Amino acid sequence: MKKLLTAAAVLAVASLGLAACSSGSDSASTSGDPVTLTFWHGYTEADGDVLEGIVDDFNAAHDDVKIETEVKTWAVIDDTLLTALSADQGPDIVAMPAERLPVYASKGAFADLTDFYADDASNTSELNPQAVAMETVDGTPYGVPTGFVPLSVFYNKALFAAAGITEFPTTWDEWVADAKKLTVDQNGDGTPEQYGMVLPDHATVANGVWPSLFYGNGGDVVEDGTTAVIDSPENAETLEYWSKAVIDDKISPTGVDGVKADELFSSGKVAMTIGGPWMASIAKDNAIDYGIAAIPAGPKQQAASAIGVSMGITAQADDAKAAAAKEFFSYFFEPEVATAWSLGSGWPPLRTDIPASDVADNPTVAALTEIAGTSRALLPGVVNSSDVLAEMDVATQKALAGGDVPSLLGDAQAAIQSTLDEQ
């Protein structure tokens, strides 16, 4: 028996060794082989298939380069990239939510793309400058955009019809007036059963709801990536305007975050939500007849914070791989490819020279392309943007719970400035 066990153990060890040998010989490359790049991205839906198609076409057209994609969720990419890169097991190209790129770039994880942008053949000159702004840290670009889309309002057409509203509002006052009409408290207990809109007060969709509202009244959160400007009379007006609408007019439930806002809209409990393009398919899945509109203009301007996705070349890629990756980026921005990607991903084209009529096949994309010009990058160049946004959340959350707006903005200003000074 003992001998049998020993023999089995020896066999098992030997087979492990064999397995190791065989996998080793697979990856061994000879000099004639193409440069092989690993590309991590989080496009898991239909957009993933389109991206896969673009990569396949690129591989087919380039004998010397082979890109192998690995699809993971965005969260998994964020959780594993650091350890993978430090163990030299990471990707050569990686896509990630744009607000995470500066954190990695500041730690030296991404290659400098200044020369790439300067090269005419890179097809980057027509890119939306706001989309490029979110790739830049201290004046150096570390990535290229793969997506840039303004937040927009999704509204429930059935609820609008029931309230007799035929035109979507275009100013804040009209917006609040319509939201009041859409707020229904049937049993009169002071808690509406249906809300006109949902205004999340923290962790909003892509953290962009409050910046969008601040821009609308001429305010901002951070200037030049280094100076906190959240404590301004414009922002105080904005916060007071919306906390009054939420607290006094009860147009929105309180204490809601972005995820919860999506749920409330898809369950038909609220008539309007501010969201990203994925709301279209969520609404469709929940049999909600929805419309898409630009965030109504504030007293000063119409503006919307944008959601961005970036991709960059990691520090792990050697010169040959970096050159191959840049070749792929240029291909990705060719007008036909950019148009196909826009239609497939459901996001507006990254090139400003592609008109809405070119993407009319997808009405959502066409609607978003119409308003793409007003979209603004969120906190471009701010490395620890998540800390800045957390401080902004404290102010908005307390304001919507009835806090004193001027002192909240004062506190946020001090906290954000000290966060910016640390980076």
Next chain:
Amino acid sequence: MTTHATRPPRRYRPPGQLGGRGPIGGQAKRRLTIAGFLLPALAILTLFVFWPMLSALRLSFTDASGFGREKFIGLENYTEVFTDPDILRAMGNTVLYTVMFTPLAVVLALALALALNSPYLPFRGVFRTWLFLPFIVSLAVAAFAWQYLLDPQVGLLNYWLQGFGIRIGNVLQDPVLAMPTVVLVAVWKNFAFYMIVFLAGLQEIPGSLYEAAKMDGAGPWSRFRNVTMPLLGNTTGFVLIIATIAALQAFDQIYVMTGGGPYKSTQTVVMQIYQSGFKDLDLGFASALSYVLLIATLILSLVQFFVTGRREKDVG
């Protein structure tokens, strides 16, 4: 003459000593055998515990981020730990959490263990199983379930309570109620383990002591006070220490249910370590904060160990 005559008299060897049958080289062989048995466990501990701990200690004096070269920055990280208002707030929150969690979980566990140990309780096995169920569920899963139960719009708890005219509102977004809520979820999840430990302790106490106390006229409270509590001293000390350590490491349900909010009111030290290390990629600072937590845990455990140890002596 036989060989028997020349053999030295057999010396007594305690059964605990392994190996070394002959007198020559016995000691060395025994040591080798002991080392042989310890080696696999030691190798695993060294690889996955001691080495990472030492690496973290080294990182805590650097500005490491996981990429490229790291710079030695002395005690800068440690200075920041004790001056950054966010970290100090997280420490305060952790203390608050511990002060709420530990007594509540331990008292509840003891009370239920006493009830389960009572011979008068029918269906003891059933209750024991039911009460132990929450402990089997992963805390993250339980936290998701509680989050939905507590939801102000679609949550069952709010719906049921509304039937009685009670509105608990959005507890997880209430700066005062969020912390007690995450504490209660942790108590619900963890009390059963402490209960089982208490139950084992209770069953060690000989029944004859209770009989003797009864004959001396001791009532239930007096029996609990003078027989149960002193003899459960060791168990109580152990439970207190592990409950405190668990409280200091609070993370899962907070990450899932509140994300540290509202207004960072449930941001604990471990949440902060996660944020610094894996979101801000500031591994050096996260390591320093981990070491501060480790030392605080160690000190607290030692204090409890000596306090409960001394009480044992006083009683004994």
